[in-house]
Amino acid sequence: MATTWGRTADGGTWELAxxxxxxxxxxxxxxxRGYRMDLRHPRRRLEVPTAVMTMVFGFDGPIRLVDAVTPGVAASYSSLVAGMRRTGTVGEHNGRLHGIAVSMTPRAAYGVFGPALGDLTNQWVDLADALGPGTAGRLREQLFEAPGWEARARLLDGFLLGRLADSRPWAPAVEWVWRELNLNAGQVGVQEMADEVGWSRRRLEMLFREQVGLPPKSCARILRLQRALREYRDAPDRDGAQVALRSGYFDQAHLSREFRATLGCTPSQFLAHRASEIGAEPTDRLTGEVTTAVLPNSDRELAR
Known part of the structure; x- marks a missing residue:
């Protein structure tokens, strides 16, 4: 595994593989993505919704997850599965964190978890509840006792290849609609796609909830938001109106409303958090995507 190490300005250390x-x-x-953090202060990170499922095996310390828009929705986990979510998540930990995370497509997640994937809609779930306590406990123990990151990756390869070997495939219509949504960054009508595959919109939504985790419209919103974040990253001088137009929003006001509804903050507030020097450790949780902003510890809620 490609492993990097670093030290924060206040003497904390981090490792990422x-x-x-x-x-x-x-x-x-x-x-x-294996990680080990020994920071001098607690850390709060705003995680953006993505079209990715995450399975986390924690070895040291729980993480508290709070809905970015509805702070009353919160839970703490050591190991978990995070389904696709309509709203962002604020992850909080005390500065010590050690574990390994698996990022997978919804198609792979359906193979690993089966129809139970529908129960993960817009939720976080304890890993033992998602895989079963015996399977989750044994795999976590094996990963913890493995001699290094590469050995852990090989264990995960074997486990996932076994789970997917006899798994249920996506329905062909779900496969086609998911591909269209990604090819068009969410800028395609749900009814238009339903007509193309010869299904009613309701039937398509029901199958998507079971096999993807969210209905097509929610998936399209996530993909448009990711497109906007890439636009901001790749062309920092581009103004909000241009970003909105290129990402499939009616105008800049529509883009700003979507940020607030999804992340609880405006685009400028999110970008300001990313530009801050709060943390020196790697920020994004998925290579090539804009997924995370480190938040000040003094802010108990996102700016409204």
């Missing part, structure tokens, strides 16, 4: 999956998993499992 990233590896792609085995060749038989490529295109379904995106990457493994």
């Amino acid at each position: 990233v590896r792609p999956p085995a060749s038989g998993l490529r295109g379904q499992v995106l990457e493994y």
Whole structure:
């Protein structure tokens, strides 16, 4: 695994190990990300909704998850599965964190979890509830006792190849609609796609909830938001009106409303958090995507 280390300005340390999956998993499992943090202060991170499912095996310390828009929705986990969510998540920990995360496509997640994937809609779930306590406990113990990140990645390769070997495939219509949504960054009508596959809109939404985790319209919103974040990243001088137009929003006001409804803050507030020097450790949780902003510890809620 490609491993990097660093030290924060106040003397904290971090380690990050990233590896792609085995060749038989490529295109379904995106990457493994091992991490070890020993920071001097608690850390709060705003996580953006993405079209990715995450399975986390924690070895040291729980993480508290809070809905970015509805702070009353909160829970703490050591190991968990995070389904696709309509709203962002604020992750909080005390500065010590150790574990490994698996990022996978919804298609792979359906293979791993089966129809139970629908129960993960807009939720976080304890890993034992998602995989079963025996399977989750044994795998976590094996990963913890493995001699290093590469050995852990090989264990995950074997586990996931086994789970996916006899898994249920997506319905062909779900496969086609998901591809269209991604090819068009969410800028395609749900009814238009339903007509193309010969399904009613209601039937398509029901299958998407079961096999993807969210209905097509919610998936399209996530993909448009990710497109906007890439636009901001790749062309920092581009104004909000241009970003909105290129990302499929009616205008800049529409883009700003979507940020507030999804992340609880405006685009400028989110970008200001990303530009701050609060943390020196790597920020984004998925290579090539804009997923995270580090928040000040003094802010108990996002700016409204």
